[in-house]
Amino acid sequence: MATSEKKLIAENGGKFLYEGIDSKGKRVDGVINGISVSKVKADLRKRGINPIKVKKKAKPLFSSGKKGGKITPKDITIFSRQLAVMMSSGVPLVQSFEIVGKGLENQTMAELVLTVKTDIEGGGTMADAFRKHPKVFDELMCNLIEAGEQGGILESMLAKIAEYKEKTESIKAKVKKAMTYPIAVITVALVITAGLLIFVIPSFQKIFEDFGAELPGLTMMVIHASEMLQSYWYIVIAIGVAIGYSFKTMMEKSPPFRLAVERYSLNIPIFGEIKQKSAFARFARTLSTMFAAGVPLVEALESVAGAVGNVYYKGKILEMRDQVAMGGSVTTAMIDANIFPNMVVQMTSIGEEAGSLDSMLAKVADFYEEEVDNLVDTLSSLMEPMIMVVLGSIVGTIIMAMYLPIFKMGEVV
Numbered sequence: 121m122a123t124s125e126k127k128l129i130a131e132n133g134g135k136f137l138y139e140g141i142d143s144k145g146k147r148v149d150g151v152i153n154g155i156s157v158s159k160v161k162a163d164l165r166k167r168g169i170n171p172i173k174v175k176k177k178a179k180p181l182f183s184s185g186k187k188g189g190k191i192t193p194k195d196i197t198i199f200s201r202q203l204a205v206m207m208s209s210g211v212p213l214v215q216s217f218e219i220v221g222k223g224l225e226n227q228t229m230a231e232l233v234l235t236v237k238t239d240i241e242g243g244g245t246m247a248d249a250f251r252k253h254p255k256v257f258d259e260l261m262c263n264l265i266e267a268g269e270q271g272g273i274l275e276s277m278l279a280k281i282a283e284y285k286e287k288t289e290s291i292k293a294k295v296k297k298a299m300t301y302p303i304a305v306i307t308v309a310l311v312i313t314a315g316l317l318i319f320v321i322p323s324f325q326k327i328f329e330d331f332g333a334e335l336p337g338l339t340m341m342v343i344h345a346s347e348m349l350q351s352y353w354y355i356v357i358a359i360g361v362a363i364g365y366s367f368k369t370m371m372e373k374s375p376p377f378r379l380a381v382e383r384y385s386l387n388i389p390i391f392g393e394i395k396q397k398s399a400f401a402r403f404a405r406t407l408s409t410m411f412a413a414g415v416p417l418v419e420a421l422e423s424v425a426g427a428v429g430n431v432y433y434k435g436k437i438l439e440m441r442d443q444v445a446m447g448g449s450v451t452t453a454m455i456d457a458n459i460f461p462n463m464v465v466q467m468t469s470i471g472e473e474a475g476s477l478d479s480m481l482a483k484v485a486d487f488y489e490e491e492v493d494n495l496v497d498t499l500s501s502l503m504e505p506m507i508m509v510v511l512g513s514i515v516g517t518i519i520m521a522m523y524l525p526i527f528k529m530g531e532v533v
Contacts, residue, residue, distance in 0.1 A: 135151050135152070135153060135176070135231065135235075136151070136152050136153070136154050136157065136160045136174055136175065136176050137149070137150075137151060137173075137174070137175055137176075138150060138151075138152055138160065138164060138169075138171055138173065138174045139171070139172045139173040139174075140164055140169040140170050140171040140172050140173075141169070141170045141172065142168060142169050142170075142241065143168040143169075148169060148214075148218075148241065149218075150218070150234045150235070150237050150238040150241070151231055151234040151235050151238065152164070152235065152238045153235070157174050157175070157176070160174050161174055166242075167238075167241060167242035167243065168241075168242075168243075169241065190228070191226065191228055191229050191232065191256050192226075193285055193289050194289065195224070195226050195229045196256070196257070196261070196285060197282050197285040197286055197289065198224070199220060199224065199229065199233060200278050200279075200281045200282040200285065201278075201279070201282040202220045202223070203216055203217070203220050203278050204275050204276075204278035204279040204281075204282060206219060206220060207274060207275035207278065208275045208276075208279075213240065213246070213274075214237055214240055214241055217233055217234070217236065217237035217240065218234070218237055220233060221233035221234040221237060222234075232253060232256060236249045236250065236252075236253070239252065245266070245269055246265050246269060246274070247262050247263075247265045247266035247269060250262045250265055258423075258426070259422075259423055259426070260406065260410070260423040260426070260427060261281060263410065263413075263415050263419060263420075263423055264277055264280070264281055264409070264410065264413050264415065265277065265278075265281075267413040267414050267415050268413065271413075271414060277413060280409055280412070280413065281409075284405060284406070284409045287405055287485070287489065288402055288405060288406070288427070290489070291398050291401050291402060291489060291492060292398075292429070294394075294398070294492050294493065294496045295394055295395065295398045295429075295492070295496075297496060297500075298391065298394050298495070298496045298499050299391065301499060301500070301503040302391070302503075304507075305503065305506065305507050305510055308507070308511065309510055309511060309514055312511060312514065312515065313514050313518070314349065314353075316515070316518050317342070317345055317346040317349045317350075317518075318346070318349060318350055318353070320518075320522075321342060321343060321346035321518070321522070322346065322350070324522045325343055325346070328343075328525055335524075335525050336521070336524045336525065338517075338520065338521045338524060339521045339522065339524050339525055341521070342517075342518055342521040342522070375431070378431050379431050379432055379435070382430050382431045382432050383431075383432040386430070386432070390495065390498075390499055390502075391499075393495060394492060394495045394496065394499070395430065397488045397491045397492050397495065398429070398488070398492050399428045399429060399430050399433050400460065400461070400464060400484070400488045401484075401485050401488035401489045401491075401492060402427050402428050402429060402485075403424055403427075403428050403433070403437070404464070404481040404482070404484040404485035404488065405481075405482070405485035405489075406420075406423065406424045406427040406428075407420055407421070407424050407477075407481050408477075408478045408479075408480075408481035408482040408484075408485060409478075410423060410424070411477055411478045411481070412478035417444055417450065418441055418444055418445045421437060421438075421440055421441035421444060422438070422441055424437055425437040425438045425441065433459060436457040436458075436459050437457070439453075439456075439457060440453035440454065440456075440457050443456065449472060450468055450472060450477070451465060451468050451469040451472055454468060463484075463487075464484055467480045467481070467483065467484050468480065468481065468484075
């Protein structure tokens, strides 16, 4: 589709619902993008579909009861699993798309599936239809689908994709859970501290003014902090927001800054280890899946680089890809990259020599996924007493600062 036509669709057109008869005399329906009803009918005829009814899809004023909006990896996993089941049951591809699309809970995903179905009906391949939606179907998934179509094993490939998505999303969820704990501790600590300084300390301050005695240094420090927060709380919030926004912007806009942050974050105790092992698990799982699907090793490594979830590791894996493209082995490239543990290198070497690289890498992935599981459980058990210690220290220090003058009241009297 030409750029000018895409622009016209974006400005004046939209999605159209259609019903028609295909070249085999079978009744079909679906969703298609277009500028007008007449243009959509012409497009359908080019695809071998005789249109019976075409109407523009209206935006509903009220919810239909189905959730819509953003398409998540879980939606892709459910779609892949259901499509694999349909095809393995002998249901034709286009009909499988129609059945699965109409049964999805996420309305946005359902519409996308029916749009892809229309593209396939027009004679395109499933991989090409997916590549029109790169924000939903990444290059890794498109490569696997293409390999499945070429090898005549699309249904088994879809099952592999679903399994791969489930495992990688499970790892991501565990890492996210691990990273959430410290943020929760810091947030709770800041909220409690701010509450004490703004609402509790002023009451004590009025009592201390009646003492007429010099207050201890710790008490004065807490009172000054309270006065500053009461007078300039909006500045404190503005500074916090500015720091957060600047950090987010730098991570998105400055590759060197993001590289430095993600590289050095790997050295943080426990959290760095979780990130490292989750990256090794994703590397092994992705490469195993793609290699088993028959995707060329160089292409597989390129997809793997984007799946590890760390910019520093991504650069190293792309260097490995270049080395393999020049005729080197994966094992040698891994040794030169100097980011993988010896166990991963040795298992890869054995897999290359025995011609079972995919199964060896799958075992590596299983091992590191279990390691991440154990580390997250350990972190969870450590964070509970840590939360108590941090909050206890903050509250205890403030209470001590407030009661020190009271303890010295006898000396004043």
